[in-house]
Amino acid sequence: MTVLLFHEDSYRTSFIATVTHTEGNRVALDQTAFYAEAGGQNADQGFFVWEDQRLSVTDVQKKNGQVWHTIEGDVIPEVGSYVHGEVDWSLRYQHMQRHSGEHLLAQAFLRVNPEFRVQAVSMRSSECTLDLSGNPTEEDARAAEEVVMRSIYRNLPFHTVWVTGAELQQYPLRRPPQVEGRIRLVCVMDRMDRTGYWEVSACGGTHVNRTGEVGAVFITKLEKVAGGLTRVFFMTGHEAYRQLTQTYRDARTLATSFSTGIEKLTERVEALRTEALDSRRKLAEAHEALSVSLLSGKTGVQVVPLADSDMLKPFSKVAVAQPDLLCVAYTPDGRVVVTSSTKASAKEVLAEILKNAGGKGGGKPDLAQGSAPFEPLERAIHLWREGATT
Numbered sequence: 506m507t508v509l510l511f512h513e514d515s516y517r518t519s520f521i522a523t524v525t526h527t528e529g530n531r532v533a534l535d536q537t538a539f540y541a542e543a544g545g546q547n548a549d550q551g552f553f554v555w556e557d558q559r560l561s562v563t564d565v566q567k568k569n570g571q572v573w574h575t576i577e578g579d580v581i582p583e584v585g586s587y588v589h590g591e592v593d594w595s596l597r598y599q600h601m602q603r604h605s606g607e608h609l610l611a612q613a614f615l616r617v618n619p620e621f622r623v624q625a626v627s628m629r630s631s632e633c634t635l636d637l638s639g640n641p642t643e644e645d646a647r648a649a650e651e652v653v654m655r656s657i658y659r660n661l662p663f664h665t666v667w668v669t670g671a672e673l674q675q676y677p678l679r680r681p682p683q684v685e686g687r688i689r690l691v692c693v694m695d696r697m698d699r700t701g702y703w704e705v706s707a708c709g710g711t712h713v714n715r716t717g718e719v720g721a722v723f724i725t726k727l728e729k730v731a732g733g734l735t736r737v738f739f740m741t742g743h744e745a746y747r748q749l750t751q752t753y754r755d756a757r758t759l760a761t762s763f764s765t766g767i768e769k770l771t772e773r774v775e776a777l778r779t780e781a782l783d784s785r786r787k788l789a790e791a792h793e794a795l796s797v798s799l800l801s802g803k804t805g806v807q808v809v810p811l812a813d814s815d816m817l818k819p820f821s822k823v824a825v826a827q828p829d830l831l832c833v834a835y836t837p838d839g840r841v842v843v844t845s846s847t848k849a850s851a852k853e854v855l856a857e858i859l860k861n862a863g864g865k866g867g868g869k870p871d872l873a874q875g876s877a878p879f880e881p882l883e884r885a886i887h888l889w890r891e892g893a894t895t
């Protein structure tokens with residue numbers, strides 16, 4: 506059994522230990538400050554100093570009470586030798602902020618509505634998740650954020666205690682423990698509460714000393730997931746600060762480019778969207794009017810080069826409705842439409858053109874469309890036209 510130093514002090518990053526087992530590039534020690542991946546929290550990283558070597562620790566996993574440290578490189582410390590371990594503190598503190606924020610947010614949801622109970626957690630990336638029962642809404646999420654932020658401002662102390670199964674009932678546990686025997690409780694103390702606690706749950710993870718260190722918790726989105734649960738995505742600590750300030754700066758840059766302030770950004774984007782839809786509608790009307798004018802009084806076989814592929818749709822709509830017309834229209838990007846209100850099949854005409862031009866397409870007897878490289882396409886259309894009109 507490896508002694509877990511972070512259980513007593515999650516701020517300890519430096520330690521000396523004896524190598525007890527090795528297996529390939531993995532090393533077990535008599536004690537460690539490295540947290541092994543568990544409970545939705547990532548493994549720590551860092552390095553060992555052994556003799557004159559500095560060995561990177563890239564992964565940490567627990568198996569049968571042993572903590573196995575994966576070492577990068579070919580050199581492995583021998584059993585019985587001492588190593589000096591150093592945990593990557595910035596990564597560890599990030600995990601502590603995420604994990605402590607997770608406890609606070611889970612308790613906050615429970616305070617908003619006792620139906621909101623945690624079924625699963627993940628803190629493996631900067632966007633952490635809680636899967637909750639009880640169908641929380643966006644409004645509930647905002648209320649839970651308020652509750653969390655107040656607990657952060659109060660800077661309540663975290664406290665860890667080991668208890669037996671019989672002692673558990675003295676504590677207002679948020680959810681029943683998933684382990685048996687001696688149980689580690691992570692408590693957020695609150696002298697203003699009649700129980701003396703703000704939050705209590707069984708947990709083997711690493712946490713900050715006071716709620717103020719969580720810094721901030723904000724919910725990024727809610728999503729319905731399998732099992733009738735709601736996945737709450739959230740960010741905490743320095744990661745939340747970075748995300749929020751970057752988003753603010755992006756929004757400010759965008760607002761400045763529209764010559765407005767952030768508070769008017771939504772209004773400005775809505776106005777632009779309306780303007781864009783209006784312009785698109787006017788353009789479609791203009792294309793249709795132009796198509797009517799281009800085809801005015803035209804019958805028989807017609808070949809019409811169009812300047813813009815946006816014209817193809819309105820043009821073919823007008824062409825197909827015009828009596829006694831077999832029309833081929835094409836654009837500089839190599840798109841072609843054949844329409845027919847005659848006995849000739851648009852589909853067959855298109856097939857003949859595309860066969861000579863080396864293109865692809867298909868359709869029906871009255872309307873067919875395809876594409877091919879422009880120059881062979883134009884040659885194939887003229888070749889067909891000569892055949893069709895002689």
Ligand SMILES: [Zn+2]
Pocket residue numbers: 604605608691708709710711712
């Ligand atoms: Zn925890």
